Amino acid sequence: MVRKKKIKAPATPKRLLKGAVKGSEYKREAFIAYAILILGYGFLQLGAGLGIIGHNLQGQFVPICVYVSLAISLNLVVGISGELSLGHAGFMAVGAFSGVVMARILETYISVSSVQLLLSMIFGALVAALAGLLIGIPILGLRGDYLAIVTLAFGEIVRNIMNVLYFGIDETGLRFAFNHTIPLADNSQRIITGAIGATGIRQKASFTAGIFLALFTLFIVLNIKNSKHGRAIMAIRDNRIAGESIGLDVKKFKLTAFVVSAGLAGMAGALFAQNYSTLAPIKFSFNTSVLILVFVVLGGIGNIWGGIIAAALLTILPEALRQFADYRMLTYAIVLILVMIATYNPTIKSTLQMRIHKVTSRIKKRRKETGKEVA
Amino acid sequence: MGTVLTVDNINVYYGAIHAIKGISFEVNKGEIVTLIGANGAGKSTTLHTVSGLLRSKTGDIKFLGKSIAKTPAHKIVAKGISHVPEGRRVFQEMTVRENLEMGAFITKADKVKPNVEYVYEQFPRLKERKSQIAGTLSGGEQQMLAMGRALMSNPQLLMLDEPSMGLAPILVDQIFEIIRNLNKSGTTILLVEQNANMALSIADRAYVIETGRITLSGSGEELAKSEKVRKAYLGG
Ligand SMILES: Nc1ncnc2c1ncn2[C@@H]1O[C@H](COP(=O)(O)OP(=O)(O)O)[C@@H](O)[C@H]1O
Ligand SMILES: [Mg+2]
Numbered sequence: 001m002v003r004k005k006k007i008k009a010p011a012t013p014k015r016l017l018k019g020a021v022k023g024s025e026y027k028r029e030a031f032i033a034y035a036i037l038i039l040g041y042g043f044l045q046l047g048a049g050l051g052i053i054g055h056n057l058q059g060q061f062v063p064i065c066v067y068v069s070l071a072i073s074l075n076l077v078v079g080i081s082g083e084l085s086l087g088h089a090g091f092m093a094v095g096a097f098s099g100v101v102m103a104r105i106l107e108t109y110i111s112v113s114s115v116q117l118l119l120s121m122i123f124g125a126l127v128a129a130l131a132g133l134l135i136g137i138p139i140l141g142l143r144g145d146y147l148a149i150v151t152l153a154f155g156e157i158v159r160n161i162m163n164v165l166y167f168g169i170d171e172t173g174l175r176f177a178f179n180h181t182i183p184l185a186d187n188s189q190r191i192i193t194g195a196i197g198a199t200g201i202r203q204k205a206s207f208t209a210g211i212f213l214a215l216f217t218l219f220i221v222l223n224i225k226n227s228k229h230g231r232a233i234m235a236i237r238d239n240r241i242a243g244e245s246i247g248l249d250v251k252k253f254k255l256t257a258f259v260v261s262a263g264l265a266g267m268a269g270a271l272f273a274q275n276y277s278t279l280a281p282i283k284f285s286f287n288t289s290v291l292i293l294v295f296v297v298l299g300g301i302g303n304i305w306g307g308i309i310a311a312a313l314l315t316i317l318p319e320a321l322r323q324f325a326d327y328r329m330l331t332y333a334i335v336l337i338l339v340m341i342a343t344y345n346p347t348i349k350s351t352l353q354m355r356i357h358k359v360t361s362r363i364k365k366r367r368k369e370t371g372k373e374v375a
Numbered sequence: 376m377g378t379v380l381t382v383d384n385i386n387v388y389y390g391a392i393h394a395i396k397g398i399s400f401e402v403n404k405g406e407i408v409t410l411i412g413a414n415g416a417g418k419s420t421t422l423h424t425v426s427g428l429l430r431s432k433t434g435d436i437k438f439l440g441k442s443i444a445k446t447p448a449h450k451i452v453a454k455g456i457s458h459v460p461e462g463r464r465v466f467q468e469m470t471v472r473e474n475l476e477m478g479a480f481i482t483k484a485d486k487v488k489p490n491v492e493y494v495y496e497q498f499p500r501l502k503e504r505k506s507q508i509a510g511t512l513s514g515g516e517q518q519m520l521a522m523g524r525a526l527m528s529n530p531q532l533l534m535l536d537e538p539s540m541g542l543a544p545i546l547v548d549q550i551f552e553i554i555r556n557l558n559k560s561g562t563t564i565l566l567v568e569q570n571a572n573m574a575l576s577i578a579d580r581a582y583v584i585e586t587g588r589i590t591l592s593g594s595g596e597e598l599a600k601s602e603k604v605r606k607a608y609l610g611g
Contacts, residue, residue, distance in 0.1 A: 228480075235466050235477050242464035242521070244428060247452025247481045247528060 026226045033218055033305040040312060041211045057319050062275040064315045065210025066268045069217040071295035071311035072304055073264035076221050078293065079302030080230065081257040082237030087151030088265050088292045090158040091128040093284035095266025096273035097162060099124030100198045103274060104169065104191050107202070117204040121213070121270040128266020132259040140258060141251040143240070155289050162281035167192035197280035198273060205275035213271050217264050221304065224260065233257050298336070377404045379532050379563050380425065384434030387424050394420045395431070396587040402532065402565050407558050409566040409574040409595070411608060412584035418567040419461055421584070422534050426458040427451040438532070453481050457530035461537050463517040465524070467510035471501055474509050474520055478527030486529065494523040497553060515546035522553070533557065534565045539573060551577055571608035575599040
């Protein structure tokens with residue numbers, strides 16, 4: 001609805017800003033990313049159905065989808081817009097808690113739980129996007145790494161507010177207070193209880209909802225990346241002064257990417273929350289923001305499908321390593337280092353690049369032969 | 376001939392640094408006007424103020440009779456002022472053609488093709504290299520690309536910040552030849568240069584800037600002959 005408009009606006013302009021090569025690169029990237037999501041979903045469902053995948057790992061299906069979505073949406077800021085954000089978990093938290101409250105309210109009006117889930121996710125996205133807008137407006141016009149500092153602070157502020165926030169419903173409506181229990185009538189429901197977090201959440205999240213979230217997030221991010229808007233955002237990242245000199249409204253473009261990314265993180269947070277019966281603010285600490293950033297960096301900044309794989313593997317890994325008990329985090333760290341060496345190893349990288357170059361030049365050649373090349 | 380740009384008593388600060396101290400000048404339609412001065416005199420700061428990236432504390436800037444002193448930078452480009460910043464700012468990862476297309480970001484879609492053709496006409500070199508990634512172009516070619524890209528928005532006033540900087544003499548000659556041609560085909564030009572010799576040779580009028588003030592002005596020829604300019608900028 002509101003979201004839809006956002007995708008449409010940048011996607012409509014003429015294809016004037018797309019060279020032939022860029023277009024095929026985009027298609028390749030989109031194809032790989034969608035394929036990973038759909039195949040991954042298929043394999044995991046199959047594995048669970050056949051009993052190959054244990055219950056512990058099955059419990060990770062929703063978090064995997066959530067972290068994959070978060071990696072995709074953070075890539076919009078870090079990879080495509082070229083800004084450092086250290087508060088993605090903050091937006092996730094905003095979406096999670098506002099989503100939980102909305103879900104509770106909807107339970108009295110709507111009986112279908114998937115509709116409750118969907119609406120609460122949309123609400124979580126809107127509130128998180130609003131938070132992104134409020135932070136982005138004063139910051140994104142500035143040059144320099146202010147965004148990193150401010151988003152870091154934002155994540156901490158959100159978590160600290162949630163630590164002291166009490167929120168409930170009774171006959172008089174919604175009630176909230178800071179740092180003490182709210183006096184509520186008997187048949188009241190407490191939704192958020194300070195550091196304990198949200199309680200009594202009905203678990204509505206499912207693997208299927210998770211994969212839809214990831215696909216939706218991917219759809220939005222790829223659409224922006226490939227739009228006229230996206231070209232402007234990447235041009236500014238490439239050379240801000242040149243971007244300004246051709247009349248790009250730098251602040252507007254950076255803000256769009258940031259707000260959309262925040263909204264998508266909020267949506268993921270709302271789904272994440274409804275995978276548990278209670279949800280403590282501590283889940284959204286600075287470490288979580290860094291973890292999401294690690295997915296993006298490990299996947300190769302700006303490489304969306306790389307981020308998807310990194311997020312999925314690194315979410316599964318701690319669970320899969322459970323049998324190593326005490327050595328779990330050690331093994332995790334070692335794997336992290338190995339992955340980093342692999343992705344940043346110049347030999348591996350150049351081999352990969354050569355492959356890709358070969359493929360693209362073959363495509364170009366074929367295009368020329370069939371006379372389709374754009375002048 | 377009408378006045379395209381009027382800069383009236385601007386004062387620009389970087390924090391506590393008073394970089395521009397009451398500069399006034401104007402550019403008329405069809406002219407090449409040059410601002411010459413040593414490194415750090417305030418030439419780039421002046422251009423940035425005209426293009427809206429910096430603000431003056433006093434005075435006014437008028438473009439085609441209307442004040443643009445408070446207009447945001449991206450709207451100033453749309454009004455018809457193109458700024459080619461110092462240091463060959465091209466989009467490194469895009470091809471030549473894509474760089475040009477980006478230059479037409481705010482231009483109507485049906486103007487893009489003829490504008491690209493016009494740029495290729497003015498810079499045949501860019502046509503030869505249209506599919507090359509901009510980051511791999513030579514310095515002179517990157518300068519041509521930055522200028523070509525600025526033309527894509529149909530500017531009435533083209534502002535060039537030290538286009539000859541760091542280029543071999545033969546390339547400097549080529550770039551100045553192109554500037555002259557662009558001017559002949561109707562573009563009004565405000566040229567900022569340290570290379571006073573070349574700049575004065577093609578300018579209709581010129582201003583000398585020293586530490587944020589205009590200290591001399593006159594026709595290009597007059598200034599080229601002036602004792603003071605010869606001593607300070609032309610090596611005697
Ligand atoms: N970003 C900045 N911050 C502070 N001072 C600056 C900045 N840019 C330029 N200046 C100062 O303003 C003065 C004019 O600089 P500039 O306009 O770049 O000179 P020019 O282009 O003539 O070489 C110089 O003294 C320079 O040190
Ligand atoms: Mg300068």
